[in-house]
Amino acid sequence: MVEQAARRIAEKVVTSAPAGWTRVVVAGSAGSGSTSVSGGYAVPGATRLRSLPRLFAELSGLAEAVRKVRDWDPTTVEIVCRPSGEYELVAFADGITSLRGLGGGFQAVLDPGYRLPPSSPGQESTAAPAGDPELAVARFRAYMERRAEILGRPERLPPPASAAALDRAERVIGRPLPADLRALYLIANGDAIDHEHRYLLGGDAWLALEDMVAVHAALSEPVWHGWDLGWNSVVFDADPPGTVRRVGGHPAWVPFASGEDGNYLAVDLAPAGNGRPGQIIRMGRDYDECPVYVADSVTALLGRHLELLEQGAYEKDDDHIEPAGPEPGHGPERIIGEIPGEVPAGLQAIHVNDVTSPVDLAPLTGAANLRLLHLNHCATTDLTPIRGLPVESLRVTLDGGDLTPLEGHRHLTSLELGTTTAIDIVPLRTVPNLRGLDLSRAVVRDLAIVADLPDLRYLALSARQWTTLLDEGAVPPTLAAARLADDDASLAEALTWAARLGLDTGDALRTTGSLPV
Known part of the structure; x- marks a missing residue:
């Protein structure tokens, strides 16, 4: 099946080849999650490779065939074809990946379990929490009353979470919630009725307790984007400086409201030295390189939203009200x-x-x-x-x-x-x-x-340089990872290099064939 899948790719690229081509390389990664492809046709006199035809379906078929033979997912693949009709396939597990389009060459992961330490763990704050549960409840009720005046009717909220449910959530999370956030859950378990949110928190959906626990479990550690992006990455400082730890994620960050775009408002239960326990930060997909400080507590966040409504600084769209105040800065200066x-x-x-x-x-x-x-x-x-x-x-x-x-x-x-x-x-x-x-x-x-x-x-x-060093x-x-930086290196050469570094490449898949011309 691997041979047949490789042949289908070779047939397509040869059929689609431009005039005068001398060689075509199809390189990339293919698997059940995603498929990427790079390479192109070499044409004498051209300053860059000519583009390949669309090959995502064919590469996905090759990945499926390889998965049945080797159980690799994803697979790094390279197919080289020549005008003579001869072609060759080399495939290997994702311990070696092509970096075409990402600096060039190949990357070998020698220690898959290793992760770089944070930019700077920082010292944890010793300050007292700034939140006040009684004031938070008073502000929340005033906020809901003002919303009702704007909408011309009160808004329904879910029933409150029980104290026992809150205790269970805290045990799963591994630390107590801020008292002001806990007090809000004793009023309502989020802001969704029949899965439709009221978007109470500045346009963010307030999560039900069980959803908060699930999101926390999924995001409690920094996302690892791989060595090609991670080896020289930096997590920057929030504003004000020293309030939030310079990490891309932390077990003590508890998301309680969602922008429904991969970003969240979270209570920070382990702030940096200049922060306050229970402070509000924005974290998630767009904040990996710099979590954003929002407010010193849920109490302060509610006060800000209430003040904006009282000032008339909001936008109303049918049943939704969104305060229109300035959003804290996104990312470093x-x-x-x-x-x-x-x-x-x-x-x-x-x-x-x-x-x-x-x-x-x-x-x-x-x-x-x-x-x-x-x-x-x-x-x-x-x-x-x-x-x-x-x-x-x-x-x-x-x-x-x-x-x-x-x-x-x-x-x-x-x-x-x-x-x-x-x-x-x-x-x-x-x-x-x-x-x-x-x-x-x-x-x-x-x-x-x-x-x-x-x-x-x-x-x-x-x-x-690698030859000299070896x-x-x-x-x-x-070393946990290494890069062969030559953009014109082949996957076969990368396998030889990785083997000298100690990676077992003996089970690489290789096949050749010839098309009629």
Whole structure:
């Protein structure tokens, strides 16, 4: 069945080939959850590969055939066809994945269970909760009365949750709910009647207790997006700074209201040092890189919504009322383009794109909150301005200069380095939290030094660099994932490389065939 599925793909790409083509590569990942495809036709004189025909159905059929033979889901696949009609298929489990379109090359996962630690766990607040259950109840009742005046009728609410149900929910969650939120559930168990929400909380649907417990179970840990996106990711600080832990998810974040778009309002039961237990944050799909501080308590949130109604700051649409106050900022303060002469005090991320080199980093010395600095398609000569900054993710090309300013840098967790001349990476030995390193664009004098980096978990190199490192027996023993950065590498070459790293690739599927021409 695998052979038949591969042949169907080969027939389609050959039939759809442009004039003068010399080779076509179909690469991607296929499985029951999703299918991705990349590659294209090589045509002499063309500056880029010509596009492939739609192959999602054919790749899904191949994935199903592979699943029956190997039980892999998803599967990394590559099919190469030539005008002679000859074609070959290589397929392997998702321990090796193609990164075409995501930087190029291949990624090998050596330790599937390892996850990078949070950007900064931070210290938990010792402050008392700001919520007041009696005031929260009074505000909620006043809020509902004002809504009834606007709508011309009172709104039905579900019956209250019982104290016993609240106790059970707290046992499952593993910690007590804030007293003001608990008091609201003793008035009503969410805001849905017959599964239709009233959207009481600023346009968010207030969840029933059982739904809150279920959502908490699903979102109690940060979402892991894989090494291709995660190796140099940063979770930024909320505003005000130091109120919310810089993590993408936490067992002590309890979602109690839903935007019905993958985002939630949650009570934060383990805030950072400047926060208050029971504070309200926005978390979820769009907030993985920066949870947003909303209010210091459910009590304060209700007070804000009530005040907006009393001010007439709301929008009414049939049976729904939505307060129209300003939403707290979404995401960190960032700049995309070039470094301004005056850097905002709250700047946390800057992407410098396509500016004249060398880029002077000196204006950044006042960016006391800068966590991410990426120079794209431009270079600098001096990293000294970074020495005292809390930069965690650094992407830079050095045109001269050295890495001495990074010695002992305690914040840096990932470095993507390009160079125009040979460079010494000895200073990286003293960077204690460096876990991700990409040297594929760098000329390195002594590559074996990477074996001395104390806790390196991700390493990206070119094929030539990997050969040097492997031949010298200098692969860092702590690696959990690696990248073969050459965009023109084949899956067969990636399997050979991964095997040298210690990954068992002996059960890779391979098949060849020939079409009539």
